[in-house]
Structure formats: structure tokens, C-alpha cells
Amino acid sequence: MFEYQKSGQYFALIAGGMEEHGAEEFTELGAQNVKLSYRGIQFEADPRTLYILNYQTRLATRILAPLISFNCHSTDYLYKVAKSVDWTTLFRVDQTFAVFASVANSHITHSQYAALKVKDAIVDCFREKFGSRPNVEPVTPDVWINIHIENNHAVLSLDTSGGSLHRRGYRTETGVSPMMETLAAAIIRLTEWQGEKPLYDPMCGSGTLLCEALMSYCRIPAGYLRKNFGFMFLPDFDKTVWETVREEAYHNFRQLPEGLIAGSDVSGRATKIAIENVNHISSGNRVTIKMLNFMKIDNLENRVIVCNPPYGIREGNPEEIAKLYTYLGDYLKQKCKGSTAYIYVGDKELLKFIGLKPTWKKPLVNGALDGRLAKYEMY
Numbered sequence: 172m173f174e175y176q177k178s179g180q181y182f183a184l185i186a187g188g189m190e191e192h193g194a195e196e197f198t199e200l201g202a203q204n205v206k207l208s209y210r211g212i213q214f215e216a217d218p219r220t221l222y223i224l225n226y227q228t229r230l231a232t233r234i235l236a237p238l239i240s241f242n243c244h245s246t247d248y249l250y251k252v253a254k255s256v257d258w259t260t261l262f263r264v265d266q267t268f269a270v271f272a273s274v275a276n277s278h279i280t281h282s283q284y285a286a287l288k289v290k291d292a293i294v295d296c297f298r299e300k301f302g303s304r305p306n307v308e309p310v311t312p313d314v315w316i317n318i319h320i321e322n323n324h325a326v327l328s329l330d331t332s333g334g335s336l337h338r339r340g341y342r343t344e345t346g347v348s349p350m351m352e353t354l355a356a357a358i359i360r361l362t363e364w365q366g367e368k369p370l371y372d373p374m375c376g377s378g379t380l381l382c383e384a385l386m387s388y389c390r391i392p393a394g395y396l397r398k399n400f401g402f403m404f405l406p407d408f409d410k411t412v413w414e415t416v417r418e419e420a421y422h423n424f425r426q427l428p429e430g431l432i433a434g435s436d437v438s439g440r441a442t443k444i445a446i447e448n449v450n451h452i453s454s455g456n457r458v459t460i461k462m463l464n465f466m467k468i469d470n471l472e473n474r475v476i477v478c479n480p481p482y483g484i485r486e487g488n489p490e491e492i493a494k495l496y497t498y499l500g501d502y503l504k505q506k507c508k509g510s511t512a513y514i515y516v517g518d519k520e521l522l523k524f525i526g527l528k529p530t531w532k533k534p535l536v537n538g539a540l541d542g543r544l545a546k547y548e549m550y
Contacts, residue, residue, distance in 0.1 A: 175236040176407060179215045182328070183224070183231040186210065187536040189357050193230045196360070200227050218409055221402055222416045225332050226394040229356035229383070232335045235317050235328035236405060243325035244278045246288045249318070253292035253327060260406050261329060264301050267308035268293065271330075274320045289318045289327070314404050333401035340396030341382050341451040344444045349376065350479050354515075354537050355383040356393065358544055361533060362513050364388075364475045366431055373465035374478045375434030378445030381458055384432055384477070389454050390423045396451065427454035435463040466502060476503075476512040482521055493524045500525035503549055512547040519543040 175181060185193040187210050194205045194212050200223055202214040212231075216224060225234055239256060243249050262268060270293070272286035279285050293316070294304045315330035337352045358380065364370055366388050372380050386393060394400070402408060436442050442462045449455040480499060481492055503512055504527065516522055517540040522529070529545040536542060 173236070173238045173406075174240060175238070178237075179217065180213065180237065181216060181221065181331070182208070182211055182213055182235045182237070182326075183228070184211045184233045184235070185231050186351075186353060188534045189230055189353070189536070192357055192360060193228075196228060196230050197224060200224050218402075218405075218407060219412050219416060221331060222400075222413050225336070225400050225402060226392045226416060226420065228336060229360070229387070229393045230353055231332075232337050232353060233315075233317075233330050233332045234336075235326075236331050236402070238327045238329060240324065240326045242323060243320055244323050246279055246284060249279065249285060249320075249325060250288045250292045252325070253289045253318075254296055256292075256296070256327065258293050258296045259300055261404050262305065262314045264297050264303050264305050266313040267306050268314040268316060269307060269309050269312040270316045270318060272318045272320075275322070277320045277323045279320050279323075285318050285320060289316065313399075315401060329401060329404065331400065331402040331405065333397075333399050333403070336394065338397075339382070339386075339393055342377065342379070342448050343451070344377065344447065350379045350515075351537060352379060352383060352393075354535060354542075355379040355479075356387070357535055358477060358479075358513060358515055359383045359387050361544060362475055362477060362511075366428075368473060368475050368510075369430060370432050370475045370477065371471055372434035372478050373436075373468065373471065373476065374480050375436045375445050375460060376438075376441050376479065378434065378448045378460065380477050380479065381432055381434045381445065381460070382449050382452060382455075385427060385449060385452055385455060385458060388431070389425055389427055389452075390420075391453060392420050395420075424453065427457045429457050430459070432457075433459040433461075435461045435465065435468070437462070437464045466498060468506070470506040470508075471510055472507060473509040474507070474511075476507065476510055477515075478512075479515045480521075482517040492521065496521050496524035497526060500527050503527060503547060507549045510549045512549065513544060514547065515542060515544045517542045 190207050201220040205214045270286040270289045272282040274282045297304045317328045319326045439462045445460050449458045532545045
């Protein structure tokens with residue numbers, strides 16, 4: 172029996188700065204004894220709740236099921252313990268796998284080497300039992316295995332998500348510096364928007380914020396377009412329970428009213444991509460997206476405005492970027508009476524160019540960028 176089966180405990184990976192929001196979401200979805208950790212949360216769940224969490228979470232990137240944990244001071248011992256696991260109970264020799272690793276404050280210092288030793292152990296386990304081995308597929312494997320070593324304590328886990336959950340499946344193309352889906356979902360969550368006012372993104376890019384707003388309003392699970400999950404490889408996977416979870420979620424869908432979500436962008440290519448992406452989602456044909464410079468929009472009054480303006484990493488001249496933020500601030504002051512704006516920036520220093528005092532600012536990490544989400548209320 173694996174460790175998760177004895178304890179019912181799992182670990183969810185979440186971007187830095189989003190742990191508290193993730194803990195709130197997991198509690199809402201039925202997780203028990205939720206505890207914050209660095210870039211993640213520990214929690215307890217029964218199999219049904221585990222399926223719901225993987226299917227519904229908008230903020231977590233992976234959910235790991237611990238198989239075995241042990242003190243580990245050398246790669247030889249790591250190999251020995253990993254080889255003792257009966258991997259043949261998790262997947263077949265004709266299926267592919269990959270190992271991803273993280274190490275911190277331990278005698279084993281190289282994550283890639285740790286992953287290699289676990290890979291060798293899995294391969295040798297199969298070879299000794301069947302005379303053949305499964306292949307490694309580093310990008311789209313059937314099964315993801317994780318090894319985490321911290322303070323010389325190792326945990327071997329199966330990724331129950333089957334790859335990063337930020338890959339929703341609606342994005343076939345991206346524009347310049349696309350926003351991570353989980354970050355966009357966090358922004359929508361922090362707006363507390365429930366459809367009481369129309370939502371508009373005046374710099375929509377490839378439409379990630381619009382897609383996440385659409386899925387949130389229509390109660391479409393974040394994993395709706397995913398075909399497979401890693402929990403399907405757990406030895407106690409219950410297909411009947413999983414099908415019930417999907418069916419219940421489907422019956423909770425609601426249609427998007429016309430005109431409730433819209434956006435625009437100055438780039439014709441970006442708007443084309445955004446339209447394609449949003450139309451992969453149910454009710455996406457009810458989202459209006461146009462090629463338009465935001466300064467040419469007559470007004471955006473009595474709306475919830477969300478946007479992620481360019482912030483200069485790859486988009487252009489820093490002076491031009493600063494001017495853009497000044498123009499955005501002027502537009503908000505002059506043309507957005509009765510609206511609330513939520514502006515996300517990867518460079519928090521750019522907020523000063525908006526020239527407005529935010530109601531609040533919240534840190535949200537976007538990859539390596541220490542970003543900020545600022546709320547502005549227009550009267």
C-alpha cells in the first residue's frame with residue numbers, strides 16, 4: 172500500500188504568492204486539513220475529492236500523491252529505495268513516463284541527477300520483471316513521477332494531474348509574453364466578479380483573462396478540455412466515481428449572456444488568436460473581441476475592467492511602455508465612471524505611471540517576475 176493510501180494526504184503545487192488563494196479554493200472544493208507550504212499546500216482528500224480537485228482547480232499546477240518517503244543522503248540510496256517500489260502496479264511497460272525533481276538543502280544537490288537515478292530505478296524494476304522497459308517521454312508522457320528532496324528527506328510521488336494543470340487546452344496559439352492560465356484565473360478570482368457588471372479587457376492579447384473569466388462565470392471546470400489525468404494510473408482509481416464527478420460538473424454549467432464578457436487589442440494578430448482560443452470553450456461565441464486601440468473606445472463605464480498591459484520585458488521601449496501606462500491612467504479617470512479596474516503588471520514600478528491611487532495592491536508571481544495586481548475604483 173502506498174503512502175497516500177494510508178494517510179489520504181496529498182501535496183498541491185501552486186505559484187508563489189498564490190498559496191493562500193489556493194488553500195481557500197481547495198477548501199471550497201472539499202479538501203480537508205488544508206495547510207500552507209512554500210509554493211504549495213498540503214491537504215487530505217478521499218478519491219472522489221481528489222478527482223474534483225484535479226478537474227476543478229483553477230490555481231494549482233499539479234497535485235502529487237506521495238508513494239513513499241524516506242531519509243536520503245546519497246544517490247545510491249535514492250536508487251535503492253526507488254527500485255524497491257513496485258512501479259508495475261502503476262503503469263505498463265508499453266506506456267511512457269518522465270521524472271521531474273527538486274532538491275533543497277540536501278547532500279544530493281543536482282535535481283537532474285536525482286531524476287536520472289529514479290528513472291534508472293524504474294527502468295530496472297520493469298526490466299527485471301518483464302525483460303523489457305518502458306520508454307521515457309520528456310514532454311508528454313503517460314505518467315509523471317516526482318522526486319522531492321529537502322533537508323535530506325525524500326518523497327517519491329505520482330503526479331495525479333498528469334502534467335501541469337495550467338495547460339487548459341483552449342490555447343492553440345499565443346501572443347507575445349502570454350499570461351499563465353493559473354495567474355489569469357487568480358486575477359479573475361481576486362476581482363470577485365460574478366457577472367453583476369459586464370467584464371472588459373482592453374488589452375486582451377491572446378485572450379487568457381477572457382477565457383478564464385468565461386470558464387469561471389459558466390462554471391466550466393478548468394480541466395474540462397483535458398482528456399487524461401494522472402490519477403487514472405493510481406491502483407485505487409475508480410472510473411465510476413470519476414464519471415460521476417464529470418457528469419455532476421456538466422450539469423452545473425450555465426450559458427454566458429450576450430455582452431457580458433468582451434475585449435479588444437490593438438494587434439490584429441492577437442485578436443485573431445484570442446477569438447480562436449475563446450471559441451474552444453463552451454459559450455465562447457458569445458464573447459465579443461475586436462481589434463481596437465483602447466484610447467478609441469468611447470467609454471467603459473459601469474464595468475469590471477481587467478487587463479495585463481505590456482511591461483517591457485519583450486514588448487518594446489521602456490519609455491514607450493511608461494507612456495502607455497500614463498495614457499491608461501488618463502483613460503480610466505476620464506472614460507470609466509462607475510467602473511472598477513484590475514491592472515496586473517509584471518514590473519510593479521510601472522504602476523506609478525498610471526497616476527491613480529489603488530484601493531489595494533496584491534503580489535502575484537508570473538514565472539520569475541514579482542508582479543502586482545492593483546485595484547482602482549472609478550467614481
